[in-house]
Amino acid sequence: MGDVIRTVKIKLDVPDERCDDLHQTKDQFLHCANTTAEWAWRHPNDYCITSKQTAENALYERLRDETALTANLVQKGIRRAIEATKSGVARLKNGDNTSQPHFDAWSVVYDKRAATFHRDHVSLSTINGRVECDYVIPDDAEGTPIGEYLLNKNYEFRTSTLQYDRPTESFYLHARMRQTEDTDQGHSTAFFDSEHRTVLGVDLNVDGSLAVTSTGAFIGNADEMNHRRREFEKTRGSMQQTGTRSAHLSIQSMEDREHRWMQDELHRASNRIIEEARDHDCTHISFENLTDIRERMADAKRFHAWAFRRLVEYVEYKAEMVGIAVAQVSPAYTSQRCSKCGFTHETNRRSKHQFVCQKCGYELNADYNASKNIARKLLKKLHSGQTSSGGGAPCQCALTSGTLNLNGEYTASVDSTAEGESTDKPKTSVAGH
Numbered sequence: 001m002g003d004v005i006r007t008v009k010i011k012l013d014v015p016d017e018r019c020d021d022l023h024q025t026k027d028q029f030l031h032c033a034n035t036t037a038e039w040a041w042r043h044p045n046d047y048c049i050t051s052k053q054t055a056e057n058a059l060y061e062r063l064r065d066e067t068a069l070t071a072n073l074v075q076k077g078i079r080r081a082i083e084a085t086k087s088g089v090a091r092l093k094n095g096d097n098t099s100q101p102h103f104d105a106w107s108v109v110y111d112k113r114a115a116t117f118h119r120d121h122v123s124l125s126t127i128n129g130r131v132e133c134d135y136v137i138p139d140d141a142e143g144t145p146i147g148e149y150l151l152n153k154n155y156e157f158r159t160s161t162l163q164y165d166r167p168t169e170s171f172y173l174h175a176r177m178r179q180t181e182d183t184d185q186g187h188s189t190a191f192f193d194s195e196h197r198t199v200l201g202v203d204l205n206v207d208g209s210l211a212v213t214s215t216g217a218f219i220g221n222a223d224e225m226n227h228r229r230r231e232f233e234k235t236r237g238s239m240q241q242t243g244t245r246s247a248h249l250s251i252q253s254m255e256d257r258e259h260r261w262m263q264d265e266l267h268r269a270s271n272r273i274i275e276e277a278r279d280h281d282c283t284h285i286s287f288e289n290l291t292d293i294r295e296r297m298a299d300a301k302r303f304h305a306w307a308f309r310r311l312v313e314y315v316e317y318k319a320e321m322v323g324i325a326v327a328q329v330s331p332a333y334t335s336q337r338c339s340k341c342g343f344t345h346e347t348n349r350r351s352k353h354q355f356v357c358q359k360c361g362y363e364l365n366a367d368y369n370a371s372k373n374i375a376r377k378l379l380k381k382l383h384s385g386q387t388s389s390g391g392g393a394p395c396q397c398a399l400t401s402g403t404l405n406l407n408g409e410y411t412a413s414v415d416s417t418a419e420g421e422s423t424d425k426p427k428t429s430v431a432g433h
């Protein structure tokens, strides 16, 4: 039985300020493909390389360094060139005239790791984080490929391409949709249709622990990051005063070292977050929206904003590889709301890292409290179907009695008592017990 695959051309509504990110992603993607083609094409002096694995081994590291693309897009660029090389070799064998493949058409290949496909929008990985693009769907889509395939749950997304139409300056997703076999089960339909949903909430901080999860994991050390940053800036300041060429070079190498250290830290933190999500069978990870973070968090510096964005990005692409969705929710009141009784007031937060509810007396680490609210926000959103496809699937926050001075009394009552939003009470999970 062959696969039924249909291609649907969907116009995208790309935020103006993100168009350039897509163009640059395309440039770098084509750079990967062209570099690979040049390397692989050895005719007439030698055999051409047609093994994807050999090409990846030879070129992957270098192309990762040369571009700001995610691992997956670099790989796709290499593979695209190897496929073209293979067909070139086949033509040569046929006695046809051909030459080294070259890529200049505006096209980027997206699979489920580099993109999250929804029925009404797509989230695309770029050289500058993810960009969310709504689909431009006509009012009367019935009978068109959009109605027949895109909006049809019996079709699932396969590897697709992003293209650009220069005359109209419009981006199009050429979505390849495959008919699913067990059409009544719905196992392989859209991402958000999974049977159960468990959300891990993650609160990010400029001091104390870098990330605190709703399961009570305290991850990374923001204080150490701040300390290193201060030392670095001090040293840089005094070296800049000397102004010599060698001072300039030392500053450069020190900056590189700091940058690598920070990236390593963020990779480690992102791995811990993924582990935490997997340990608790989470289907989703929820962060606060990072827009305007510096206005919102008094002590947030430019490097914090950068670090947070990078961390979320790392989590996003690692989560995709293990089938976990990542979403951002509005940060409003997440630090003022009591995660036990729901009472929300600015006096609730007594000190930076200690939360005391003025109504029920619930007392806990303030970042841990916030992370539970962050999980709950996404849960509500999923439950009410505000995301691409809602439905009545059971939802739950991933919670645990946690560490620090917390004990069993909090357990999972948090996500079932304060909601009052649903007749189908979320299954409580005392994950970690």
Ligand SMILES: [Zn+2]
Pocket: 338, 339, 340, 341, 342, 343, 357, 358, 359, 360, 361, 362
């Ligand atoms: Zn309370």
